Amino acid sequence: MAHLPEREAVGTLLRHVLELLDGDVAKVYAELDLADYRPRYSPVVRALLAQGPLPIRDLARAVGVTHSAASQTVAQMNRAGLVDLTPGADARQRLVGLTPKAHELLPVITAEWSATTAAMRTLDSELSIPLVDLLTELATALTRRPFRQRIADAGLPAPPPRS
The missing domain is CATH 1.20.5 (Single alpha-helices involved in coiled-coils or other helix-helix interfaces)
Known part of the structure; x- marks a missing residue:
């Protein structure tokens, strides 16, 4: 092991x-x-397939990551030729859409998604609780009461504000 x-x-x-x-x-x-x-591209591809071109802010929300993380992933995907960026409703907004290259790869990507999902089910059968259930429960608990608050409650309060 x-x-x-x-x-x-x-x-x-x-x-x-x-x-x-x-x-x-x-x-x-x-x-x-x-x-x-x-692997981090798949949630973006899935969101864009489901919703069409999206502003990075909305894409971040759909994928469940920060705007910064979504921007970084989109930049990498753009360099790989998987997404295009086009002007949005105003000068500050850019829409992210899948390229023809990404659409050509969809049969292979979709087959991988299916196999990975099936593999996850077999892994879950070896666990006491499905991993996604545990992670969802964990994220919910930390949203309800952040870990920093839990650390403070355990005896290490936040330092006073700097002047």
């Missing part, structure tokens, strides 16, 4: 699990000759 981070290093363990999952999905992409495609 691979060495795991210590149990108290929860953030490190979460990153480790994400690296294990995303790393193997990235291997699948490379095997499918999609070396420029990243």
